[in-house]
Amino acid sequence: MDRRHFLNTSLMLGASALFPRAVMAATTGGFYPEVRKAAEANRAADIKRIQDWIALPSIAAENLNMPEGAQYMKALALDAGFDSAEIIPTDGHPGVYAVMDNGAPRTLAVYFMYDVKQFDPAEWSSPPLAGKIVDKPGFGRAIVGRGAVNQKGPEATFLAALHAMRDAGVKPPVNILLVAEGEEEIASPHFQQIVQRPDIMQALKGSEGIFIPASWQDINGGVNVNLGSKGVVELELVASGESWGRGPAADIHSSYKAMVDSPAWRLVQALQSLVTADGNTPAIEGWFENVRPLSAREKELIAEAARSGSEAARKEQLGVARWIDDLPYQQALERLASQPTVNIEGLVAGYTGPGGKTILPGRATAKLDLRLVPNQTRREAETKLRAHLDKRGFSDIEIVVGGGYDPTETAESSAIIQAQLATYRRAGVNATLNPRLAGSWPGAMFTAPPLSLPAGHFGLGHGSGAHAPNEYYVVDSTNPRVAGITDATLGYVDLLYQVAAIG
Incomplete structure (x- = not known):
């Protein structure tokens, strides 16, 4: 042509x-x-x-x-x-x-x-x-x-x-x-x-x-x-009366809470140990020791993204009013790129249908994802999570890993x-x-x-x-x-x- x-x-x-x-x-x-x-x-x-x-x-x-x-x-x-x-x-x-x-x-x-x-x-x-x-x-x-x-x-x-x-x-x-x-x-x-x-x-x-x-x-x-892109590990933490040796082996009437331990509360306590009190920063021992800080070039790119993007539009799209710690947009974007996370995807225990059902659940499960940044690895994350729970007396909490992989660059x-x-x-x-x-x-x-x-x-x-x-x-x-x-x-x-x- x-x-x-x-x-x-x-x-x-x-x-x-x-x-x-x-x-x-x-x-x-x-x-x-x-x-x-x-x-x-x-x-x-x-x-x-x-x-x-x-x-x-x-x-x-x-x-x-x-x-x-x-x-x-x-x-x-x-x-x-x-x-x-x-x-x-x-x-x-x-x-x-x-x-x-x-x-x-x-x-x-x-x-x-x-x-x-x-x-x-x-x-x-x-x-x-x-x-x-x-x-x-x-x-x-x-x-x-x-x-x-x-x-x-x-x-x-x-x-x-x-x-x-x-x-x-x-x-x-x-x-x-x-x-x-x-x-x-x-x-x-x-x-x-x-x-x-x-x-x-x-x-x-x-x-x-x-x-x-x-x-x-x-x-x-x-x-x-x-x-x-960040890496990820998807997993479940499971607390049960059977593994713990305390609490019921199956759901029982809630009146027995006065004399029987609760696997659901056990799981809540284990989850709280994974993060700071506000839930925003991983508290797993050694979690940050291999995390690589942002380079000067990466910060420069994020600053440009903050200038050229619309913070208001992003908040509207996400349905949020504030960033963590009320951070300015650029710092919030730096945190988004640089910080590993421990996130609860879902919590399941006992009865979740309409109305109430007075039971003491024998089993509780939390679905988590762990986002990883350079130079973390999936294997490192799994190992440190297990060690953290064991050290704090939660060796009975079962970790069931579904999948995952390292970050990319x-x-x-x-x-x-x-x-x-x-x-x-x-x-x-x-x-x-x-x-x-x-x-x-x-x-x-x-x-x-x-x-x-x-x-x-x-x-x-x-x-x-x-x-x-x-x-x-x-x-x-x-x-x-x-x-x-x-x-x-x-x-x-x-x-x-x-x-x-x-x-």
């Missing part, structure tokens, strides 16, 4: 809110109009792909639809043009590995998860599996459903990019490896078995890095480019980060470097030895409500600064070209 033909085609197709056409053509070999035309033609099918995927929830915590979820993930990969896709068994739930060999000199890896969080339909204003499209003020029309933004919407949009390129007769400029798991929402207890399979590991070693699709544009169109100068920044610049999107995502994903499987790959999140578009009721993903944007599904699709196309152009 010569320049004159490209310009004429661009004028016929009209302007887009993101990705000026002349800019996109510079690195797509002039194929941008055809790819956009294909993406626009595929729009209805791309939306339906997300809705259909939402309709099949795979929930690892409930062992729901796990084989079906893996089969569906495999089918999605093959349908998008991967040459091969294989279901990988583990000691837990299976994963999927797919390869697209485009004969390119460079290879890019992408991480998917096909599992989602649990849901209670009574908490949702729209059925969580229906994938209905509703209005979201300030953004446009969005699909509502469990997994809409975490992660099926962004992942399906990446697949939409591959569909659009194939339909336009354009071969992706990089080879693509897809590594998917079905246990991310239970902290990836068996994902390492997939990544460390010799042939998969060898293929990954030859890649430029790995990314997870995302859709984090705020109402002003800005995004964060994360240079790392990726250099600002790495190819995957620079390719992301270039793509955002070309789309006219303000991208702010963020030292560390406070959430977690199993990127440590890739960033740690022996792979030592750069890793990150990338994607245009907007969604919110991960893990919460009414989770959503915007497909029709009425906000000129925020991508809808077609512009988000083109964002992934351009990322592939930016990775291919790495010097």
Whole structure:
């Protein structure tokens, strides 16, 4: 396609809110109009792909639809043009590995998860599996459903990019490896078995890095480019009359509290020993001895994020009025990036239905997550938690670890980060470097030895409500600064070209 033909085609197709056409053509070999035309033609099918995927929830915590979820993930990969896709068994739930060999000199890896969080339909204003499209003020029309933004919407949009390129007769400029798991929402207890399979590991070693699709544009169109993520350990602490040797072996009438010990109060006392009196700082012995302070560069990035972001908007989004200790916004962001946490996800003991039920429970359970920062490790955290409880006389409290992994770090100068920044610049999107995502994903499987790959999140578009009721993903944007599904699709196309152009 010569320049004159490209310009004429661009004028016929009209302007887009993101990705000026002349800019996109510079690195797509002039194929941008055809790819956009294909993406626009595929729009209805791309939306339906997300809705259909939402309709099949795979929930690892409930062992729901796990084989079906893996089969569906495999089918999605093959349908998008991967040459091969294989279901990988583990000691837990299976994963999927797919390869697209485009004969390119460079290879890019992408991480998917096909599992989602649990849901209670009574908490949702729209059925969580229906994938209905509703209005979201300030953004446009969005699909509502469990997994809409975490992660099926962004992942399906990446697949939409591959569909659009194939339909336009354009071969992706990089080879693509897809590594998917079905246990991310239970902290990836068996994902390492997939990544460390010799042939998969060898293929990954030859890649430029790995990314997870995302859709984090705020109402002003800005995004964060994360240079790392916190690690996590998910676990339960269990107190029981049986293990303690005190209290009832099963629930008994509450009148006996006058003469019988309570495992529920035992658990409360153990929990309180894990944190300071305000609940905000871990008090586990030795917890901070390996925590690395923020560097001068990390503080500089956080200061810039505080200046460019909206504290009021963030508080409104989270539904909070104050930060811990009434900290100024910049200091609160520093704490978010630098501090490990001990969080109670849930407490379960005795009767929790309507009204009262006068019992003394024989068992109490607390669900916890421990967020870790460099240079902490999962193994260290588990060891120190056990030692802390034992030293304080709580050796009877059982620790049941569900999963977890170490923190991740990726250099600002790495190819995957620079390719992301270039793509955002070309789309006219303000991208702010963020030292560390406070959430977690199993990127440590890739960033740690022996792979030592750069890793990150990338994607245009907007969604919110991960893990919460009414989770959503915007497909029709009425906000000129925020991508809808077609512009988000083109964002992934351009990322592939930016990775291919790495010097």
